[in-house]
Amino acid sequence: MTSKILEPGQIEQPHGEIPFIRLPERKTLFRQRANRLRGLAEGHTIADFLNFMAQLADVQQGAIDSFPEVFLPDAPMLDLCREHGMPPLPARSWLRNPAWRRGLKRMIAALVAEATPQARDAMVRLYAMTPAELEAFADNILSEQQQSLDLALAPLVAAALQVYWTHMATTLGAQAFGRGDIANLCPVCASPPVASVVRIGGSEQGLRYLHCSLCGTEWHMVRVKCSNCEESKGLAYFGVEGAPETVKAEACDDCGSYLKIVYMEKDPHVEPVADDIATLALDVLMNETGKPRSGPNLMLFSAGLDL
Ligand SMILES: [Zn+2]
Ligand SMILES: [Zn+2]
Incomplete structure (x- = not known):
């Protein structure tokens, strides 16, 4: 999908076309985020937090590198969505594949050895949650119901959801998506x-x-x-x-x-x-x-x- 809309004063590129959608590079997205977080952590007042976030991004990269095949919208559904400006992987109503929860557990297993006692407690609690509890937790994150979230667990669950959605988006490829009807929401998943x-x-x-x-x-x-x-x-x-x-x-x-x-x-x-x-x-x-x-x-x- 391309667009020819250019803002005032902007120099038009040779082909006059600009990509409307840029899908993330799944092989590097989370690794680059981890590297950036480590760089920003140097001398930062919240260095420990940034370094933990870097570790989390590293395990996200590991999780997406080995993510299994999951159900995706088929070509007629994608056509329909493109025609009507609808994001085909809507965060709030998409029926999630249990693979995201297995990914979460693998991420926890990779993090727990080096975690602080406080973070380890959170991970143990998360590991013990039932599928129904985890799905309810995910619903609250995706609908930004912050007040009902266990805040110590939220970044881990959110990280697993990011991996799942990035996996789906990059598996479908940029040609699958069109322009969304609502300009300030993601044309893939309708998130802000x-x-x-x-x-x-x-x-x-x-x-x-x-x-x-x-x-x-x-x-x-x-x-x-x-x-x-x-x-x-x-x-x-x-x-x-x-x-x-x-x-x-x-x-x-x-x-x-x-x-x-x-x-x-x-x-x-x-x-x-x-x-x-x-x-x-x-x-x-x-x-x-x-x-x-x-x-x-x-x-x-x-x-x-x-x-
Ligand atoms: Zn405004
Ligand atoms: Zn999105």
């Missing part, structure tokens, strides 16, 4: 974005993509619009004084929300999930403006309180 990224290189130079909080798919949205309500007026960009220019909060007066935007031109290694986690100070700053975030970081349901 964790952040947006301004990319560099080739036909994507200077283009902004929203990065799905669940499946890691990126979809194009012009830079001059709010990523939540698509209004162009009243956008403002905030950063923490003295912090690197790689991450800003894009805040909108119209819908009254914000979402972070990361810039590859400032650092080619930025990674939306990792850079979001490492810039909690910016969320604290934005909290003072009274504007909520428009999209979650599924790894951060437990954070912000005691960090």
Whole structure:
């Protein structure tokens, strides 16, 4: 799927076509996230947390590398979804294959040996949950029912769900998906974005993509619009004084929300999930403006309180 919409002032690329959807590279997505988290952890006030998140991303990579075949929508269903702008793998209503729970247990087994006593307790509790309890937990994460979540367990369950959805999206391939009817939700799984990224290189130079909080798919949205309500007026960009220019909060007066935007031109290694986690100070700053975030970081349901 391609788009010819270019924002004002943008230099048109030779072919005049830009990819609307960028699926994640399943062989490297989680490994690159892990590497970025380790890099950001150096000298960081929450280094231990970032290093744990890096370990978690590493086991996510292991889990997706060995993920089994699962049920996927067939060609007529994908055609129907493309025609009607419907995401074919909707996070909130998709009938999940039990393979995601087996993936979760394998991830726990890989993490538990090096875990802190507190994290190990959480993992043991998670391991003991029944399939029905785990499915209910997953439902709460995917519908952002944060108040009913056991926050110590949430990042692990979310990590397993990310692996499952990334596996499905990348197995189907980019040609399976069309443009979603709702511009601020993922065209693959209808989840909100964790952040947006301004990319560099080739036909994507200077283009902004929203990065799905669940499946890691990126979809194009012009830079001059709010990523939540698509209004162009009243956008403002905030950063923490003295912090690197790689991450800003894009805040909108119209819908009254914000979402972070990361810039590859400032650092080619930025990674939306990792850079979001490492810039909690910016969320604290934005909290003072009274504007909520428009999209979650599924790894951060437990954070912000005691960090
Ligand atoms: Zn998605
Ligand atoms: Zn807005």
